Each structure stands twice: as C-alpha cells, then as structure tokens.
Amino acid sequence: MKIKKSLLIQILAFVIILTIISILINNLLINLARSQMTLNFNWLNTTAGFALSEYSLPYTPNDSYAWAILVAWINSLKVILASLFLSTLFGVLAISARLSGNSLLKFLSNFYVAFVRQTPLLLQLLFWYFVAFLSLPESSILPPNLFVQLTNNGIHTLGIKLSAEFSALLIGLSIFTGASIAEVLRGGINSVSRGQWEAYRSLGIKEIQGLCKVIFPQALPAIIPGLTSQYLNLAKNSTLAIAIGYADIYAVSDTTITQTGRAIEGFIILLLSFLLLNLIISNAMNIVNRIVSDKKYKL
Amino acid sequence: MINNVLQNKKNTPITCIITIPRRNIKQSIMSKKNLLTVLAIALACFGCSNQNHGTISRLDIIQKRGELKCGISGKIPGFSYLQQNGKYQGIDVDICKAIAAAIIGDPSKVQYRTLTAPERFTALRSGEIDVLSRNTTFNLSRDSIGGNGVTFAPTIFHDGQGILVKKSSRINSIKDLNNSTICVGSGTTTELNLNDIFQERKLNYKPIKYQDLNQVVAGYRQGRCKAMTSDRSQLAAVKANLPDRKNHKILEEILSKEPLAPASIGGDQKLSDAVRWTIYALIAAEEFNITQNNINIKIELAKADNTNTSLRRLLGIDGNLGSKLGLRNDFVANIIRNTGNYGEIYNRNLGPKSSVTIPRGLNNLYTNGGLLIAPPLK
Incomplete structure (x- = not known):
C-alpha cells in the first residue's frame, strides 16, 4: 500500500x-508562430561571413555558421582544458604553501586565496587583459634566450604562440578557480581526523610521504565533489571571454544571433554545447570519484 | 574509528528518512485534490495563451501606459550618452522624445533602456522596448520577416563605416592594413562590412572582437590593434574623447553606407506609421522653417492665413492628419515645441557647438545638397 501511494505521488509529480x-x-511555439519566426535551423548551413581571430580547425569567413560555431566550441574547449590543469596546479601550490611550516608562504597563500576569491572574475579578467598583457611592450620583457617570451601579443613558448586574449583568459580563469580549489582542498584535508596525522608521525613516516600516502587518499572523497563543481564553474565562467575579445563559443554565438536574428535557436545551441561539455566534465569526475571511493575501503 | 563514525552516521539519519516521507505522504494525500485541480487548470490553460492577442497595436498600449520604452545605446556621445546630471542626451534620445511627444504628448514620458548591439532586436521583439533608437543600420535582413523582423523608420543619420588609426602608424589606406589586427565590435554590421572589404581586395586581417564599444576603444588605445573600425560618427565621438586626439586620424576611405534608423516591431502598422511620420514631421518642419522658438508664431500666422493650406495641415489646424495615425491632430506642433525640428536636433547634438562635431554633409535637407526629404504630409 505504501509503495503504491508513493508511486502515485511520483507519477503525479511527473x-x-x-x-x-x-x-x-x-x-x-505559439508566440514564435505569432511573430512569424518558428524554430528553424536551416541558417546553420549558410555562409557565416565573419572572420575569427583564432581557430584550431581551418576556418575562413566563407564557411558555414555551423562550422564557425564548432570552431568556437573548440576554442572554448581549449581554454577550459588548459585552465583545468593550470587552476588545479595553482590550487595545489596554494594549499602546499599553506600546509608548509614556512610562515611567509602561509601568509602569501592566505593572501592569494582571500584576495582572489573576494573580487569579481570579470574585473580580474579585464585586469589581466588590459592592464597586464596589453600594457606590455611589443618586444619581449624577458631575456631573449629564455624559453618563454612575453609581449603585448601574448605568450610565446616552445614554438607555440598564445594570443594575448587566450593568455589573459587562461591566467585569469586559472588564478580565480585555483583559489577556490585551494579552499576545496583545505576542506578535504581538514576533514581527515587529527588522529591520522598523529598516527603517521608517530610511526616516523616523513611529512611529505605521510601527506601523500595517508592524509591525501582519505581527503580525496571529500575533495572530489567540491572539485567537480569548481571545474563546472570554470567551464561556465569561460564565457566571460567575450569581454576581452577571445573568440569562444559565447562570443561567436553572440555574433551569429545578431546576424541571423535567430536568438532562440542560437541559445539552444549554446545551451546544448555547454550541457555536453559539462556532462563530459562531471562524468569524468564521477569516474574519478568512484575509483577514489573504492580505494578508501582498501585502506 | 572510521567505521564507527560511518555506522553512527548511518544510524541517525535512518529515522529521519523514514519519518519525513511519512509526513509528506500524508500531506500529499490531503492535498491530492488540490493537486488535481491545479493540474486541471494547467491543462485548461494549454490554449489560453493564443487568445486575445494580435489585434491590439503597441501604439494603444503606449498611450494607455502613458510611457514610451525606448531602447538606446547610452554609450555614444552625440547619439545617446549619459550626462553628468544623470540624463541621457543625443540625437537618438531626442528621437525618443519626439516619438513620446507625438504619441503621448509629453517628451519626458520616456523610459530609456540601454542595450548592447546583440540584445537590441530581441528586446524589441519580446516587447521589452517599444521603439529602438540605437544607431542601428537599416538593411534588408533586419527589416524583413525572414530576418530580424522589425520595421524601420526613415533614416535619421546617414553614416558610413570608417577606420581610426594612429598617425604614427603611417597607415593611409585600407591597403596598408594588410595582415594587421583590427578591433571591432561584435554582432554589428561593422564586422560583416570589414570582412567584405578585405575579402574583395584580397587582403588578410585578424579581427579582435569586443562586445562593448568602450572595450574596442581600450583595445585600440592599448595597442592590441593597429586600427579600430566603426561608423564614422562613432569614430568622431571616440576621437573627440581621446586625450591625445591629435595623434589619431580617421581614414578617408568609407567602407560602407550605414543609414541609421529607428525601428519598431514588424507587423504593427499603427505604431510603425506613427514612428515614421514623427521622423518625417521633424524633417518637414525644417523644410517649413518651423523651429522651437517660432512654433507659436507660426501657428498664429497659419490660423490667420486661410490660404497657407500646407502649413495649416502640418500644424493640425486644418484636416485630420493626426487622427489618421491614431495621434492628436496637432502632433507635429507638439513635437516641434518640445524637441525642435531635425536641424535643431542635429545642431544640439552634433553641430559645431556640441562636444562631437560632425559636418552635416549627407544629413542635410535635399534642398541643401543632402539626402533628407520628407514625403508630403497630406
């Protein structure tokens, strides 16, 4: 009887x-029909007619809108993936500095997390782009024989040229997300009971080894969910690229929507492409979570 | 240790899990009838939305509301720009005021909405704004049902796309810009024109696109781009605001014609007619030399002189031109009294004494060698 009732409620809710x-x-649909603009995706095959500042696949203005959107999606993907790694690195560095006994490092880490987390991302991106990158001189400020060169055109390293827009977005996003990741890591590590620290120390295990082999594996299950949401935020925050001129999917959809007047279709595509991207990220993180959770019971 | 904690954690919530749903079930059964009625109403509402629409013109809605919602840019000196006193000023703003004076009878009854280029048509179509007066280029795609589906009023400013460069760059023509980066606003016709010109001339370029004009200017000033491109009127305004304006120049070449015009939603003839004839009234008033200062004298003169039929009709003394549009018969007089004629609006915002000076050129009356002409107000 109970099951039937709950089932009924579920069906009703559904x-x-x-x-x-x-x-x-x-x-x-009614309103669209009234304003004579029923959903229609045929425009995707027509010529885009606008150039893009950067592309990983061959692109000319004579290509279709669909192709332009795909190229822009890959641009987004590029900056998001690079930021995933860099922000994790920043987060790990910040938490390592915090856990180290060195009080200067500790202070710097606290300052970084507090400062970055309490200012808006858009402001930070504008700072990195207009103040940090575009204020650089045209010739590199670093010694010419170094493997990395910084100019107002971006970063040149190991034969790869990263535009100023890409570099500013990458650094801005990574630094911003890195601070949040540091906090997630701290929360996870704090969730491991004090006794575990005392245990490995009393066994005479070295500090680094103890952290890596005792504390961190136990902290991971608490870290992963928080980390996942930070990664998803990072992906969504990447749309702020439009403020600093990076040709990401949001910026290109923006142009597409004004040129074609197809706002709803444009937003549907935008929505689906982010859904796809974030589903990939969250599923990958779920797999990681499962592996990590399994390990916990092996301990 | 860990296991204990886990077990404890398991134990306590279980009671909660059991109790909470029980309460929920009871409440749900109680409210099942309510739910069913809600469902029935919801189902009945399926067809509600397509009734009682389509026949009412936005003109009537504006008159009933007593306020005109006008979409502007708010960022272009001379066209629409926020003054230090917190009020918007510019030719686009004056057009909003003129339309409000015509429809409502009061130029102050305008609610301004600042819109970015990509937002503007959606705002118009969704009814967020009644009229778009935001330096918008009039073209086929935007005017047609298959495109943006809006209806344009007559051009209020004949513009052309230009290029702003630093004098020190020694760039004198578009040809010199081969393989250079150019800053441009995203989602504008500017972006398309730029591409057309460079493709036609088989030149390469790299566009850096920003959503906002201020960012385009910042990108250009910071040296990210060799040049920035926009409508020449905007470039003139940008240049006037640069601290080192003497070091910049606008190239002679014009990339495209950019007739800027106000727009209203497509398929609403009553409103689009009112907007169209408001613009024509401004131009006609200049032709008739009716100004803000002499309007009352002109009305007295026309009232005294039975033979001056065209002036009497224009000022609403004879005939019923206004009521044909759904406006008051003296709507032209009302506009001019409040905003002045087209020439006065132009001089106030873009004339020699204003902060942004653009020679009238094409934007003069046809009698003075320009392109402005109003069909007869008969």
Missing part, C-alpha cells in the same frame, strides 16, 4: 512537471 514544461514549450 505529470505536473511534464504539464508545466509542455505549457512553456507550447507558449513559446
């Missing part, structure tokens, strides 16, 4: 949600 959604869609 029907209600479905009704609301269909009312919304119905409304949308």
Whole structure:
C-alpha cells in the first residue's frame, strides 16, 4: 500500500512537471508562430561571413555558421582544458604553501586565496587583459634566450604562440578557480581526523610521504565533489571571454544571433554545447570519484 | 574509528528518512485534490495563451501606459550618452522624445533602456522596448520577416563605416592594413562590412572582437590593434574623447553606407506609421522653417492665413492628419515645441557647438545638397 501511494505521488509529480514544461514549450511555439519566426535551423548551413581571430580547425569567413560555431566550441574547449590543469596546479601550490611550516608562504597563500576569491572574475579578467598583457611592450620583457617570451601579443613558448586574449583568459580563469580549489582542498584535508596525522608521525613516516600516502587518499572523497563543481564553474565562467575579445563559443554565438536574428535557436545551441561539455566534465569526475571511493575501503 | 563514525552516521539519519516521507505522504494525500485541480487548470490553460492577442497595436498600449520604452545605446556621445546630471542626451534620445511627444504628448514620458548591439532586436521583439533608437543600420535582413523582423523608420543619420588609426602608424589606406589586427565590435554590421572589404581586395586581417564599444576603444588605445573600425560618427565621438586626439586620424576611405534608423516591431502598422511620420514631421518642419522658438508664431500666422493650406495641415489646424495615425491632430506642433525640428536636433547634438562635431554633409535637407526629404504630409 505504501509503495503504491508513493508511486502515485511520483507519477503525479511527473505529470505536473511534464504539464508545466509542455505549457512553456507550447507558449513559446505559439508566440514564435505569432511573430512569424518558428524554430528553424536551416541558417546553420549558410555562409557565416565573419572572420575569427583564432581557430584550431581551418576556418575562413566563407564557411558555414555551423562550422564557425564548432570552431568556437573548440576554442572554448581549449581554454577550459588548459585552465583545468593550470587552476588545479595553482590550487595545489596554494594549499602546499599553506600546509608548509614556512610562515611567509602561509601568509602569501592566505593572501592569494582571500584576495582572489573576494573580487569579481570579470574585473580580474579585464585586469589581466588590459592592464597586464596589453600594457606590455611589443618586444619581449624577458631575456631573449629564455624559453618563454612575453609581449603585448601574448605568450610565446616552445614554438607555440598564445594570443594575448587566450593568455589573459587562461591566467585569469586559472588564478580565480585555483583559489577556490585551494579552499576545496583545505576542506578535504581538514576533514581527515587529527588522529591520522598523529598516527603517521608517530610511526616516523616523513611529512611529505605521510601527506601523500595517508592524509591525501582519505581527503580525496571529500575533495572530489567540491572539485567537480569548481571545474563546472570554470567551464561556465569561460564565457566571460567575450569581454576581452577571445573568440569562444559565447562570443561567436553572440555574433551569429545578431546576424541571423535567430536568438532562440542560437541559445539552444549554446545551451546544448555547454550541457555536453559539462556532462563530459562531471562524468569524468564521477569516474574519478568512484575509483577514489573504492580505494578508501582498501585502506 | 572510521567505521564507527560511518555506522553512527548511518544510524541517525535512518529515522529521519523514514519519518519525513511519512509526513509528506500524508500531506500529499490531503492535498491530492488540490493537486488535481491545479493540474486541471494547467491543462485548461494549454490554449489560453493564443487568445486575445494580435489585434491590439503597441501604439494603444503606449498611450494607455502613458510611457514610451525606448531602447538606446547610452554609450555614444552625440547619439545617446549619459550626462553628468544623470540624463541621457543625443540625437537618438531626442528621437525618443519626439516619438513620446507625438504619441503621448509629453517628451519626458520616456523610459530609456540601454542595450548592447546583440540584445537590441530581441528586446524589441519580446516587447521589452517599444521603439529602438540605437544607431542601428537599416538593411534588408533586419527589416524583413525572414530576418530580424522589425520595421524601420526613415533614416535619421546617414553614416558610413570608417577606420581610426594612429598617425604614427603611417597607415593611409585600407591597403596598408594588410595582415594587421583590427578591433571591432561584435554582432554589428561593422564586422560583416570589414570582412567584405578585405575579402574583395584580397587582403588578410585578424579581427579582435569586443562586445562593448568602450572595450574596442581600450583595445585600440592599448595597442592590441593597429586600427579600430566603426561608423564614422562613432569614430568622431571616440576621437573627440581621446586625450591625445591629435595623434589619431580617421581614414578617408568609407567602407560602407550605414543609414541609421529607428525601428519598431514588424507587423504593427499603427505604431510603425506613427514612428515614421514623427521622423518625417521633424524633417518637414525644417523644410517649413518651423523651429522651437517660432512654433507659436507660426501657428498664429497659419490660423490667420486661410490660404497657407500646407502649413495649416502640418500644424493640425486644418484636416485630420493626426487622427489618421491614431495621434492628436496637432502632433507635429507638439513635437516641434518640445524637441525642435531635425536641424535643431542635429545642431544640439552634433553641430559645431556640441562636444562631437560632425559636418552635416549627407544629413542635410535635399534642398541643401543632402539626402533628407520628407514625403508630403497630406
């Protein structure tokens, strides 16, 4: 009987949600039909007619809108993946500095986390782009034989040229997310009971080894969910690229929408591409989570 | 240790898990009837939305509301710019005021909405704004049902796209810009024109696109781009605001024609007619030499002189031109009394004494060698 009731409620709730959604869609379609702009994706095959400042796949303005959007999606992917690694690195560095006995490092780490987390990301991006990168001289400020060169055109390293827009976005996003990641790591490490620290120390295990082999594996299950949401935030925050001229998917959709007048279709594509991207990230992190959780019981 | 904690954690919540759903079930059964009625109403509402729409013109809505919602840029000196007193000023703003004077009878009854280029058409189509007066280029794609689906009023400013460069760069023509970076606003016709010109001439370039004009200017000033491109009117305004304005120049070449015009939603003839004839009234008033200062004298003269039929009709003394549009018969007089004629609006915002000076050129009356002409207000 109990099961039946709960099942009934679930079905009811499902029907209600479905009704609301269909009312919304119905409304949308009616209103679109009224303003004579029913959903239509044919424009994706027409010529885009705008150039992009950077592309990983061959692109000319004579390519289609669909291709331009794909190229822009890859641009987004590029900066997001690079930021994932760099922000994790910053986070790990910050937490290592905090855990180290050195009080100067500790202070610097605290300052970094506090300062970066308490200022808006858009402001930071504008700072990195307009103040840090574009204020650089045209010739590199670093000694010419160094493997990395910094100019107002961006970073040149190991034969790869990163534009000023890409570099500013990468650094801005990574530093911003890195601070949050440091806090997630700290929370995870603090969740390991004090006794575990005392245990490895009393066994005479070295500090680094103890951290890596005793503390960190136990902290990981608490870290992963927080880390996942930071990664997802990073992906979404990358759309602020539009403020500093990087040709990411949001910026290109923006141009596409004004040129074609297809706002709803444009947003649907934007929505789906981010959904796809974030599903990939969260699923990958879920797999990591499962592996990590399994290990916990082996300990 | 860990196991103990885990078990404890397991034990306590279980009671909660059992109790909470029980309460929920009871409450749900109680409210099941309510839920069903909600569902029934929701289902009944399925078709509600397509009734009672489509026939009411936005003109009537504006008159009923007593306020005009006007979309502007708010960032272009001379066109629409926030003054130190917190009020918007510019030719686009004056057009909003003129339309409000025509429709509502009061130029102050305008609610300004600042919009970015990509937002503007969506804002217009969704009804967020009634009229778009935001240095918008009039072209086929935007005017047509298959495109942005708006209806344009007559051009209020004939512009052309230009290029701003630093004098020290020694760039004198578009040809010199081969293989250089150019800063441009995203989602504008500017972006398309730039591409067309460079492709036609088989030149290469790299666009750096920003969403906001201020960022385009910052990118250009900081040296990210060799040049920035926009409508020449905007470039003139940008240049006027640069501290080192003498070191910059606008290239002679014009990339495209950019007729800037206000727009209203497509398929609403009543509103688009009112907007269109407001613009024509401004131009016609200049032709008739009716100004803010002499409007009352002109009205007296026209009232006294039965033979001056065209002036009497324009000022609403004879005929019923206004009521044909759904406006008051003296709507032209009302506009001019409040904003002045087109020439006065131009001089106030873009004339020699204003902060942004652009010679009238094409934006003069056809009688003075320009392109402005109003069809007869008959």
